[in-house]
Amino acid sequence: MGDPHGVGIVGLGVISRAYLDTLANHPTVRVVAVADRDAARAVAAAATIPGAEAVSVERLLHHPDVETVLNLTIPAAHAEISGAAIDAGRNVYVEKPFTVTFPEGRSIIDRAASVGVHVGCAPDTVLGTGTQTARAAIDGGLIGRPLSASAVMVTPGHERWHPDPDFYYAPGGGPLLDMGPYYISALVHLLGPVRAVIGAASQLRDARVIGSGPRLGQRITVEVPTHVTGVLEHAGGALTTLTTSFDGVATSAAPIEVQGENGTLVVPDPNNFDGEVRHLALDGPGWRVLEPRAGYVAASRGVGLIDLVRADEVRPPRASGEVGLHVLDIMTALLRSAAEGRRVELTTAVERPVPVPFTPAEDWLSTHAPGR
Template sequence: MTNIGIVGTGVISGTYLDHLAKLPGVQVVAVADLDVSRAQAIADKFPGIRALSPDDLMTDPDVDIVLNLTIPAAHAPVHRAALQAGKHVYGEKPLAVDRAEAEPLLKLAAASDLRIGCAPDTVLGTGTQTARALLDRGDIGVPTAATASFVTPGHELWHPAPEFYYQAGGGPLLDMGPYYVTSLVTLLGPVRRVTGRAGRAHDQRKVHTGPRTGQTFGVDVPTHVTGVLEHESGALTTVLMSFDVWAARLPRIEIYGTEGSLSVPDPNAFDGTVEIVTATNRDWAEVPVAGGYAGAGRGVGVADMARAIRLGEPHRADGALAYHVLDVLESLLEAAAQDQPVDVASTVVRPAAVPLGASPEST
């Protein structure tokens, strides 16, 4: 059994706690937060989980993997503290707010023989993995292009403390882009060049829910980004990520090949319907599940990493993949700012597919 210690007990921690309790091979033994009362409230709800300070959790001998659920600006410092304490670490996306923070983490982990894992692990579910299985067996021929779209009027409509979505490490590209680009790299392989444009509709936003309703806050990052990703395979993906759109009818992800097209479900979910059109069947048809962890939820990437550590094998939602995704996203913002294409310096090997019927305990 691999023991998990969670740092950061905000909104997303409840989802992780619920799903990790259902997964084989892992158990949460401790939680920590700068607000000690929040950590204690979780410990009071879950027998067997202790509330600790962040420093004490890092040095606790019972903790094998630190699960970092802090805000983006704290991802790199908490990762670094965990690695320096001799712990493997898995975190929410992005890996860090930029490449300058992220790259030393990979070097530190490698030098310490420790693992870094990073969300999103949604790509390990049956939605993206079914699409991956169809692509790998050639159901739509050679993939040549794709589209990826996420639009919303803004997270302040539902989140009671939304400021971090509009600060460094946030914005639609770094907040939601990791789901889409991780899925695209899983499906089509790494990206070698990007071009793009970016802007924002508002310099100020207003909180719409919770005790701070009506308060305004500043916007520091682009809130509408569009561009093209050129994959090493030659496929071209058109992306649109926005916090400035009230409504739109756009596909989440579609893949276009020489012999057909695939409709891929929301990469922010683990499952969903995959549909296909081929040269011989011109009507969209739902395809049966062909891969992925069935019934997966947030935390399956942690369990996949824990299994890989036990077996001495690569894990799928790893630091190299997260770094490449961050590199692609940051390069896209640079391309928009510089008004010219930008080469993506990093590359990565597509993670192993999750076969049909797999369990994170045994694959």
């Protein structure tokens, strides 16, 4: 594999720890530099990573050893940081959502193509054994022709646990753009791309109260819909009903359920890498749990970046910028449909990502390039 691939991380908030746990000691990559608008936070993070420097964003983007920038900033900064990294000739892997607006996302893809760099986008949870085992079952004909699916995410809101939840209720946030990428990305892997959507949305209240941390009790303004539902028309003919909400308490519904002409699959939470895939056959004796048969085993956040680094002309990256842009297209089209009261056709089309073969942890955690 040669020398480890140099990575620079911009944004060291809550989610960065999960990435660092995967990347800091992985032989395929080396975290060269970290940057954050809070310089002290960058220094603290660098102290936990052998050989990493705490630097300014500008220095990181032009660091001679940084080949790929991992963009973990808040959604409102995704386009700015990703664009600056591309302009500096760096590959980019960005947290979801790809950008806040579709035109920003389209610009990122176009700029990357013109410069000749690669772009990846979270979530990579869909590369784990949960979603990938369900996909293998569908592709293997276990439920016959897929007809429909449901995807449901209901929580009372992230302000209950996150110490700085403002961005969840600002443009680029809300339950759809925050949590929707997990569910919609999984649906693209399972059922293929989407051609059109119909959406509806509402907002329960115009302020939220922070429930933890040093800002406990502080009120923040809600600027986006907090309950979004809709129908996705997949290009292959299946229909998905999607619900994302920061207004409810909980749900007993399966995170994702796929109905086929010969059976039904229950797919685990796409915010996790693994979990039980359950199958009920037409006229079968009852539900059964499928053994994991595909996906990166015991995966964690950052595996999508490793998958991107190991991609080549034969096997494109699975958590790609093109998939991220298509997911963003779906989400912004749902919001536009809700606002305008009409069916909206998408402007993007994407190939269904290449499936992940069953890949033991010792393989993807090594310098070996698995998952072709």
